[in-house]
Amino acid sequence: MAKRVGIEVSLAISEAVKQAKVDAVAAYPITPQTHIVEHLSELVADAELDAAFIPVESEHSAMSVCAGTAAAGARTYTATSSQGLALMNEILYIIPALRLPIVMTIANRALSGPISIWNDHSDIMGARDTGWIALFAENGQEAYDLTLQSFKIAEDHRVLLPISVNIDGFTLSHVIEPHEFLDQEEVDAFLPEYRPAVQLNPDQPVSMGMVGVPEIYAEAKKCQDEVLKNSEAVIKEVFAEFATRFGREYRVVESYRAEGAETLLLTMGSVSETAMEAIDILRDRQQRSVGLIRLRLWRPFPVAELRRAVAGCRRLAVLDRAVSFGATGGPVAEEVRSALYGIDGAPYVGSFIAGLGGRDITIDDFIALAGQVEKMAETNEIHQYKMTGVRE
Amino acid sequence: MGKNFDEMAWHEYELGFMVTRPGCAAEYRTGDWRSQRPETDKSKCIKCGVCYLVCPEGAIGLAADGTYDFDLEHCKGCGICATECWTGCIRMIEEDE
Amino acid sequence: MENFNVFAAKLTPQQEFLAGGHRACQGCAELLAVRLVAKTLGHDYVIANATGCLEIVTSSFPHSAWKVPWIHVAFENAAAVASGVEAGIRVLQRKGRYPVQRKVTVVAQAGDGGTVDIGLQALSGALERGHDMVYICYDNEAYMNTGIQRSSSTPYGATTTTSPAGKADPLGQHTMKKNIVEIAAAHNIPYVATASPSYPFDLMDKVKKAAATPGPAYIHCLVPCPTGWRMAPNLAVSIGRIAVESKVFPLYEIENGDYRMTVTHKKHRPVVDYLKPQGRFRHLNEAQIARIQEQVDKSYERLQKKVKMSQNELD
Numbered sequence: 001m002a003k004r005v006g007i008e009v010s011l012a013i014s015e016a017v018k019q020a021k022v023d024a025v026a027a028y029p030i031t032p033q034t035h036i037v038e039h040l041s042e043l044v045a046d047a048e049l050d051a052a053f054i055p056v057e058s059e060h061s062a063m064s065v066c067a068g069t070a071a072a073g074a075r076t077y078t079a080t081s082s083q084g085l086a087l088m089n090e091i092l093y094i095i096p097a098l099r100l101p102i103v104m105t106i107a108n109r110a111l112s113g114p115i116s117i118w119n120d121h122s123d124i125m126g127a128r129d130t131g132w133i134a135l136f137a138e139n140g141q142e143a144y145d146l147t148l149q150s151f152k153i154a155e156d157h158r159v160l161l162p163i164s165v166n167i168d169g170f171t172l173s174h175v176i177e178p179h180e181f182l183d184q185e186e187v188d189a190f191l192p193e194y195r196p197a198v199q200l201n202p203d204q205p206v207s208m209g210m211v212g213v214p215e216i217y218a219e220a221k222k223c224q225d226e227v228l229k230n231s232e233a234v235i236k237e238v239f240a241e242f243a244t245r246f247g248r249e250y251r252v253v254e255s256y257r258a259e260g261a262e263t264l265l266l267t268m269g270s271v272s273e274t275a276m277e278a279i280d281i282l283r284d285r286q287q288r289s290v291g292l293i294r295l296r297l298w299r300p301f302p303v304a305e306l307r308r309a310v311a312g313c314r315r316l317a318v319l320d321r322a323v324s325f326g327a328t329g330g331p332v333a334e335e336v337r338s339a340l341y342g343i344d345g346a347p348y349v350g351s352f353i354a355g356l357g358g359r360d361i362t363i364d365d366f367i368a369l370a371g372q373v374e375k376m377a378e379t380n381e382i383h384q385y386k387m388t389g390v391r392e
Numbered sequence: 393m394g395k396n397f398d399e400m401a402w403h404e405y406e407l408g409f410m411v412t413r414p415g416c417a418a419e420y421r422t423g424d425w426r427s428q429r430p431e432t433d434k435s436k437c438i439k440c441g442v443c444y445l446v447c448p449e450g451a452i453g454l455a456a457d458g459t460y461d462f463d464l465e466h467c468k469g470c471g472i473c474a475t476e477c478w479t480g481c482i483r484m485i486e487e488d489e
Numbered sequence: 490m491e492n493f494n495v496f497a498a499k500l501t502p503q504q505e506f507l508a509g510g511h512r513a514c515q516g517c518a519e520l521l522a523v524r525l526v527a528k529t530l531g532h533d534y535v536i537a538n539a540t541g542c543l544e545i546v547t548s549s550f551p552h553s554a555w556k557v558p559w560i561h562v563a564f565e566n567a568a569a570v571a572s573g574v575e576a577g578i579r580v581l582q583r584k585g586r587y588p589v590q591r592k593v594t595v596v597a598q599a600g601d602g603g604t605v606d607i608g609l610q611a612l613s614g615a616l617e618r619g620h621d622m623v624y625i626c627y628d629n630e631a632y633m634n635t636g637i638q639r640s641s642s643t644p645y646g647a648t649t650t651t652s653p654a655g656k657a658d659p660l661g662q663h664t665m666k667k668n669i670v671e672i673a674a675a676h677n678i679p680y681v682a683t684a685s686p687s688y689p690f691d692l693m694d695k696v697k698k699a700a701a702t703p704g705p706a707y708i709h710c711l712v713p714c715p716t717g718w719r720m721a722p723n724l725a726v727s728i729g730r731i732a733v734e735s736k737v738f739p740l741y742e743i744e745n746g747d748y749r750m751t752v753t754h755k756k757h758r759p760v761v762d763y764l765k766p767q768g769r770f771r772h773l774n775e776a777q778i779a780r781i782q783e784q785v786d787k788s789y790e791r792l793q794k795k796v797k798m799s800q801n802e803l804d
Binding site for chain 1: 397398400401402403405407408409410411412414
Binding site for chain 3: 023024026050051052054055056057058060061064065066067068069070071072073074076090091094098193194199200201202203204205206207208209210211212213215216
């Protein structure tokens, strides 16, 4: 098994895509996704990866080309960020309806305007309701592992849905981290050759993308929703197999020193690593009962797992890295509040928005956040959301 | 075929609501859209096949004697065949005639 | 009917790959063109279809009119989806994971809106990348599916629901039809052609040629729309013929940059013969018609210069 290599996270993701032996990659350059697809095009040019690399003229076409390659029966990958994901938006909705298991890395970046190349989660939140499975990675190793696992999840014939693996732009995509790579034989054993459920093929003609007349549209949407919700079980299965084979464990909801904690912070993405350091300080130096919940699976939202993870805590501070303008909470906080609504002894949920457009979130910020939610809970302060770290 | 397509439960459809019976639109009758129908004076027909070629419905087929017959289940009565016929052997007549 | 052996219809492929029972309007020349294209390409082809008339009338669940593999994703991306299907099939054939090892022709098809307006970028991208595919635009000169709104392919002087001829503005469409054929040719692709279902053999020859050409081919097919052009459905084929005879829609091809007329006439009809049967031009006065005649003559002359230049180069 596995050598440990210091390498940029974007390159580690391309390595996973190569080891997954994808057949087709279609992509359009956008910062901070570029290193991933640049490296993939090199791998194709050097015959290290036998795939069609299609450098398209826009993200809208990137996703449209992916629809075509996937419908032809090719294992298909793409990557994008921010405006690129927004431009794809129309097609994102159609991919799961056609049941095409495309894997996409989103190097999360703020949305214009003002234009910002830096990291937050605005892009994926805008694509929240497109019907894709959405996973979040916290570090390079996770990005590599989740990319490999995503192909297996997406292509499972009980699923056949597209997946986005979200990695924070720059803070993850452009940093060099140690990665433990699997051997090709190990990957091959875990992820066998792709067997598409359907292929556009003249010997067995099918019509895909029919007009959804009123007699069937609702059934089509219901079907999509059920399959997406049921994918959680398959995701857990694949995580379990991965852990058995390679010893690295993943859960749809992760926790860190959350046992018996009275106050929990809840995060998604790479900022969780900073939060864990804050938890260590709060626990070890300040003897405060604070823990951390990290959402790995964003869609389908793991309602039951979340309830279990926060059971017994009194206060929950949800950190969002995107604004849902004029809404009742940050996008993640809204989901969490809904998931906990009506549950006996549900914790007070504070919604905090921070880290927009590349603004740093420090260890001290998390320590302050824990204090703030405790204070708010004391008076049961009714609020929608608070944007923190903003000059007033 | 079992149930009608508008009676099926959400999980009973093909993957992605695709259609796997090629050309099954033929089951759909467009003949009742018609107010006029084509009629051939076969004695004038030179068996050239122009009518067959220009029918947007593909509703004109070769008969055993080399002339052409109309598939009235699909013919919408557009009258292109009558207009394009070289000898004028096709004419459109009112459906109620 | 064009000048051909009267009995040649019997020699065309008899098998249909577009089934009847599609829901196009009576006398739809688009569906006629598609039927002829499908016949020509036969069994081994795959279609990526843009949203539009052709898509909705052939794929109303649960009835598909297609006997070949067919995919519809969205309005503006038929060229991109076809690029993907082409690239996917090639790579899987190379890897031995595609069920068919024969050559499979990939066809993108869209209307004028899906080609010259909203689909222009995806089309340009696909042509530039050099995919081995055939793109066919079925041009009925407006957004017929949504109710006859003007597109950039609507001709000068045509009244549509968004370029209506009115009291203050009696002309209708003010702009000249976008020359998408030249735009396609400017990508230096090996094959570009205009075609018409009113000239079925010319159309079928061009489709065959386009499919056999390695790399991208673009066919621009004028398809009269009785509903949108406001004319009797039985005239759909004859009006297409008059479009050619009056130089409004010349039939030619551009092979590796060389222009060649595929249908010529010793004498041309005046454009008024083309305009008159169509309700969308009924409001035009003599001066406006004269202006259209002028435009048509001019662009035909320009085309003839290109043809001549190509001949000189070839000689």
